[in-house]
Amino acid sequence: MHLFGNKTVIVTGAASGIGRGVAERFSSEGANVVLCDLDEDKLERVAATLPPDRTLARRCDVADDAQVQALVQAAVQHFGGLDVIVNNAGIAPEGTVEQLSIDDWHRTLNTDLTGVFHGCRAAMPHLIKSQGCIVNTASVSGLGGDWNTAAYNAAKGGVVNLTRAIALDYGSRGVRCNAVCPSLTRTGMTEDMLKDGELVQQFMQRLPLGRVAEPADIAGVVAFLASKDARFVNGVNLPVDGGVTASNGQPPM
Template sequence: MSQRFTNKVAIVTGGAAGIGGAAVRQIVAEGGKVAIFDIDPVKGEKLAAELGADRATFTKVDAADAEAVEAAIRAAHAHFGALDILVNNAGIGYLAKTPDLPIEAWRRVMAIDIDGIFYACRIAIPLMRGRGGAIVNLASISGLGGDHGFAVYNAAKGAVINYTKSLAVDHAADGIRVNAVAPGLIATPTTDAMKEATELYGQWTGGIPMKRAGRPEEIAEVISFLASDAASYVTGAIIVADGGKMAWTGQPDATVLIQA
């Protein structure tokens, strides 16, 4: 495996498991050091211990708490002596159509999914100035369209996409690149629970040309590319990784007509 993150320091929010955990593992495997931020201390501390105290630290952080985010970022910077990469992965959703969506649920999703990115970036960017850096935000294909019952998630992830572009424009002259990944259906502990609804899950995967959910490690590869020097001329990009879902119009395969 390449060592493209040697002497690099990263912060990964929502880094204890799923896509965030896969990104943490990949960055460390390629020579980097990572400060893991997550709301789950059990999984976070376990991952940090597995990777080793010299390569990873864990801090319990609620991404919606601006003061906690600032304190954690400054502590990570002081501990490792630098900050080169910020992966804003923390996020949640809420299933309800608008008339049934509690105001507090709307606010909580927005607080974590978009406000949390703002809280992290406003502290991290000044720390990156002078040495450059890369920020990777986790958006979603749900930020590119609408879904039944996911209005607040759609709105939050749409905001992530446009905020990413604004950050990229504002800070290109600082040597800081800002990009986003927009995953489709990914097999994480959260989405695995959906498999119990067998028919519905089959409809989800059936609408993907590759006919399967993605793996967290596949998204971690995209994150790692965007965070690395291999993407030195890439900023303001939204990379869709969805097995072809957004490319497909949904029409059936009409070639069966000429095969008959």
């Protein structure tokens, strides 16, 4: 049985990592999937692995409202409607408030937070019509800060509370809004970090499940939140973190 047969889902940041895993999961569940990313080559390679009659790929910068509006319109025109948007695109430059350039600060906020706003805003009229839902990719860094990532922390904290605001404002109109909050996940963004054995060991001390998340681990939770099984789940920022947020911060004994 296909959970999302005849449903249309937009996934931003779909060319790699969590976004690719989410797109593949929805496609395997029968959905029409609209893939969005800035990296056109990778995007086309992902699209080529999915059923052509149920896949649409579009280059889109989520920081540009006009491009996001055009993306949503393309999805609706091609597939006849919209049921789910997964706002996943993001970047994570390192740096404290002294180290970050002004350009990096604005680029991170524009992509990771304003990009989510653009997606929700453009999709909302269609989601109201379909009684659909939104799933945002936040982070454990939005629930509690991480060292040396001030812009990312601020953006993901904004996504957490934007998710709650949308849930409050649109739940009565039939649109649910939730977010997943992953911890360390194996993606292109974390590739260099995962090559540092000492750093990985430090992460393992904080990860009760004892391993890094894979994109499929996050994708399964996104699919649940978008499904009818989660029909009474609204305004939740769900840690998908292997138990990281279960800790009070003290080291293992």
